[in-house]
Amino acid sequence: MTPEAVLDVLMRAMWVAIECAGPLLGVGIIVGLLMGLVQAATQLSEPAITFVPKLVALGVCMVFMGGWLLERLTAFGREMLGGIAYIHS
Numbered sequence: 533m534t535p536e537a538v539l540d541v542l543m544r545a546m547w548v549a550i551e552c553a554g555p556l557l558g559v560g561i562i563v564g565l566l567m568g569l570v571q572a573a574t575q576l577s578e579p580a581i582t583f584v585p586k587l588v589a590l591g592v593c594m595v596f597m598g599g600w601l602l603e604r605l606t607a608f609g610r611e612m613l614g615g616i617a618y619i620h621s
Contacts, residue, residue: 563589
């Protein structure tokens with residue numbers, strides 16, 4: 533396997549990771565910022581106040597995006613396993 537092929541596989545793997553993690557991270561950041569504003573406005577400093585809404589928001593996000601995430605990861609896995617036959621030492 534040439535160095536270019538290895539770099540191509542790594543680059544595609546990184547893009548799949550970014551595509552799958554990006555929306556979840558975005559939801560977590562937005563909910564965290566909103567809860568931080570609520571805490572600052574109410575002067576509450578309880579850590580559970582930010583943790584529980586993030587957990588709920590990420591759970592809802594996984595329910596709605598889970599099928600797409602699974603399809604994307606499965607397609608990438610099939611592509612990588614299908615390419616094993618073409619690897620030359």
